[in-house]
Amino acid sequence: MSSMRAFRFMLNARSIGIRKFAGHTTIFSRRGISTTRPLLNATTSESATRRPYFVGTHSPDARTLGKAVVENNVVKTNEHAVPNIWLRDNCQCKSCVHEDTKQRLLDTFSIPEDISIKASSETKDNIDVEWSDGHKSQYSKALLLSAGSTADKRARIRQGLVDIDLWDAPKAKTVLRLTFSESQEGTPDSLVHSILKNLRRYGFAQIDSVPVSPQATESLLSRISFIRETHYGGFYDFTADLASKDTAYTNIALEAHTDTTYFSDPAGLQAFHLLSHTEGSGGQSLLVDGFNAAEQLLKEDKGAYEVLASVNVQAHASGNEGISIMPYKGFPVLGHDEATGRLLQVRWNSSDRAAIELPLGEVGRWYEAARKFDRILKRKENEYWEQLQPGTVVIFDNWRVLHGRAEFTGKRRICGGYINRDDWISKFKVLEFGQGEVLGSLASG
Numbered sequence: 001m002s003s004m005r006a007f008r009f010m011l012n013a014r015s016i017g018i019r020k021f022a023g024h025t026t027i028f029s030r031r032g033i034s035t036t037r038p039l040l041n042a043t044t045s046e047s048a049t050r051r052p053y054f055v056g057t058h059s060p061d062a063r064t065l066g067k068a069v070v071e072n073n074v075v076k077t078n079e080h081a082v083p084n085i086w087l088r089d090n091c092q093c094k095s096c097v098h099e100d101t102k103q104r105l106l107d108t109f110s111i112p113e114d115i116s117i118k119a120s121s122e123t124k125d126n127i128d129v130e131w132s133d134g135h136k137s138q139y140s141k142a143l144l145l146s147a148g149s150t151a152d153k154r155a156r157i158r159q160g161l162v163d164i165d166l167w168d169a170p171k172a173k174t175v176l177r178l179t180f181s182e183s184q185e186g187t188p189d190s191l192v193h194s195i196l197k198n199l200r201r202y203g204f205a206q207i208d209s210v211p212v213s214p215q216a217t218e219s220l221l222s223r224i225s226f227i228r229e230t231h232y233g234g235f236y237d238f239t240a241d242l243a244s245k246d247t248a249y250t251n252i253a254l255e256a257h258t259d260t261t262y263f264s265d266p267a268g269l270q271a272f273h274l275l276s277h278t279e280g281s282g283g284q285s286l287l288v289d290g291f292n293a294a295e296q297l298l299k300e301d302k303g304a305y306e307v308l309a310s311v312n313v314q315a316h317a318s319g320n321e322g323i324s325i326m327p328y329k330g331f332p333v334l335g336h337d338e339a340t341g342r343l344l345q346v347r348w349n350s351s352d353r354a355a356i357e358l359p360l361g362e363v364g365r366w367y368e369a370a371r372k373f374d375r376i377l378k379r380k381e382n383e384y385w386e387q388l389q390p391g392t393v394v395i396f397d398n399w400r401v402l403h404g405r406a407e408f409t410g411k412r413r414i415c416g417g418y419i420n421r422d423d424w425i426s427k428f429k430v431l432e433f434g435q436g437e438v439l440g441s442l443a444s445g
């Protein structure tokens with residue numbers, strides 16, 4: 001008897017139903033609704049299809065192994081037939097894809113449902129086909145092998161997956177610091193690429209010798225991508241004056257957190273440049289590698305990790321007059337790529353947290369798991385403290401690295417900006433992999 005059937009058998013006659021969702025089982029009975037612990041080990045359909053969660057420090061293997069061939073007018077990648085509709089829809093010729101915009105010109109659903117290959121041939125690197133509707137297409141074998149490979153391999157270029165280094169405080173201190181330089185055209189691409197490589201590998205980058213001005217800081221950030229407008233404005237230059245009704249605009253200590261958990265799409269990058277701090281002291285900056293903390297939690301308490309990966313939490317920004325910003329749905333603290341199981345995002349902000357999306361009687365499970373994560377985040381060896389100095393810009397991946405600050409006295413002025421996740425990953429992967437490889441992976445990634 002399967003474990004699910006055994007589970008159903010175990011339930012008494014009064015249960016009027018079971019609903020499984022996201023690994024949880026909710027029992028509807030005359031006594032009301034209760035949600036059991038996630039079915040971590042049961043072979044239920046959801047958990048069987050959900051990929052195991054992992055943090056992922058190694059990028060997927062770039063080699064596209066195996067072979068792509070055409071036999072009897074059937075294109076195959078590693079012995080699997082490639083559906084004709086997909087092949088025809090992904091013809092890359094100039095009449096099917098706009099040469100400049102790279103957008104599909106072909107009307108996908110004008111393709112006959114019974115489209116077939118009338119003639120075909122292959123060379124070392126390509127497969128050529130003539131379709132039953134007379135159209136001719138060519139496909140690189142690399143594209144076909146990539147399209148037939150694992151979800152993680154297909155995500156490599158799309159998500160800019162490169163090897164990453166998890167770090168604690170001692171390790172963070174060894175990360176190569178970068179030095180600002182500027183040519184006529186502004187910050188050279190080589191420096192931008194170095195900044196983005198550090199951001200992708202470590203989740204943060206420190207750039208020294210930046211001119212101590214909002215203008216130079218904004219110019220540097222804009223070389224990565226455009227700065228995101230929010231209810232705080234765009235490029236920010238702030239101090240402890242509650243100009244915006246958020247504790248960042250005060251002098252109190254802020255524990256390690258990620259920003260903008262109240263946005264459906266939290267800011268991708270955040271940057272700080274301390275412009276001045278006079279008539280007082282304190283305000284040290286804190287960075288914590290959320291992916292390193294997640295890895296530690298996964299090793300120490302898999303159940304707690306699963307809870308933080310599966311229970312959605314709401315957040316809000318409600319300080320400013322007439323504003324109460326919340327995401328369109330709740331999101332888990334540990335966000336994963338459903339296709340691969342890879343950790344993609346840490347959303348952690350106790351100040352801005354709103355509802356926990358569990359039946360009220362069940363929320364203890366979330367607090368228990370969150371407390372364990374909080375303890376890991378607050379381990380001294382995980383806390384990288386640095387007193388920012390004018391001239392140093394720190395940029396960090398707000399989807400991975402948490403930040404905070406010590407309380408301070410006196411007048412402290414910081415400028416910086418947010419950059420969207422999709423925009424900085426776009427810039428990174430084009431610089432890292434090259435435009436050709438990025439565009440070449442669109443159909444298969």
Ligand SMILES: C[N+](C)(C)CCCC[C@H](N)C(=O)O
Pocket residue numbers: 232236238246247248257258259260261349352
């Ligand atoms: C815009 N600036 C960075 C100055 C302040 C942003 C406040 C962010 C807020 N505390 C949060 O955790 O999302």
Ligand SMILES: O=C(O)CCC(=O)C(=O)O
Pocket residue numbers: 248254259272283285403404405414
């Ligand atoms: O003032 C600082 O150093 C950090 C403020 C902060 O955490 C934020 O703006 O999100």
